Amino acid sequence: MSILHRAAFTTSAARLDQLPEPGAPEVCFVGRSNCGKSSAINVLTNQRRLAFSSKTPGRTRLINMFGIPDPITQGEALGYLVDLPGYGYAAIGREAREEWADVLGGYLHERQSLAGVVLLLDIRRGLTDLDRRLARWIAPTGRPVLVLLTKADKFPYGQRIKAVHAIKKELADIGTLKAIPFSATHRIGLEEAAAHIENWISPQVVP
Template identity: 75%
Template sequence: MSILHRATFVTSAARLDQLPEPGAPEVCFVGRSNAGKSTAINLLTNQRRLAYSSKTPGRTRLINMFGLPDPLNPGDYYGYLVDLPGYGYASVAKHAKEEWADVLGDYLRIRPSLAGIVIMIDIRRGVTDLDLRLTRWIAPTGKGVLALLTKADKLPYGQRMNAVFAVKKQLADIGQLAAIPFSAPARIGIEEATHHIENWISPKAVP
């Protein structure tokens, strides 16, 4: 069983100072509003409703943390999965967008326990301007990035591979970048994504 399947809800926070003290490795999920972050977390943890997915784009503005309990040390965690607020939804008020962007940006740049970043990209749309801006913000941190190209079931295999190549080319500024096709309904890319995330969090804990 994947260590990700042990995930449990820990906390929701509107600000960084409301999060637990940095410690165990954290892997965060970022992407446009309604890009499928919560769906991916639920799929990778093999749980239907661990992460909440709002039906209204731009509604979820909290950092949601899910811990991976260490069975040998009750109360301790191997690491955390972190669902960050989505970005880019036009109808959100400007001041709210700015506050939200500050929280997102600060977490990505200064959170010392951040071990890896999963960015959700619609395989049919490719890398958007907002995605590029985000990855340019991330690049100086040197953190590893995994691009999950969602809706992969909508394209035949050859087009999926072309999309992976295109994303890697566009995001070449990121030194540690992996990109894989991903689909919740077709269960594409689950094992590869799980492997990346487990190794960021705790290689020694992976069976």
């Protein structure tokens, strides 16, 4: 069983100073509103509603942390999955969008326990201007990035591979980057993504 299946809700925070002290490795999930972030977290953890999205896209403003318990120490967290607020929804006011940008940028730059970033992109849209802005925040941190090209079931295999190559080329300046086609509903790329995330949290899990 994947260690991700043991994930359980730990805490929510509206601001960075409300987060628990850095400790165990954290893997954050970030992407545009409606990119399939909640669905990805749920299928990776084999749970239906661990993460959930607001009925109004872009309204979820909290950082949600899901702890993965350490089976050896019993009670301590082996690591955390961190669901960051979606960005870029047009109906949200500019002030709110900038506030979220501060939270996203602050977390990516300042969180010492951040082990890796999962960037979710809708494979049909490709890289948007807001995605590029986020990539510019990530690049200086030196953190490894896993790009999940969501809703990959909408494309035939050949088109998925072309999309992966295009994203790798456009995001080459990030540094350590892995991109894979992904679909929560069709479970495309699920095992590969889970193994990658597990290895960030607990390197001994994956050879």
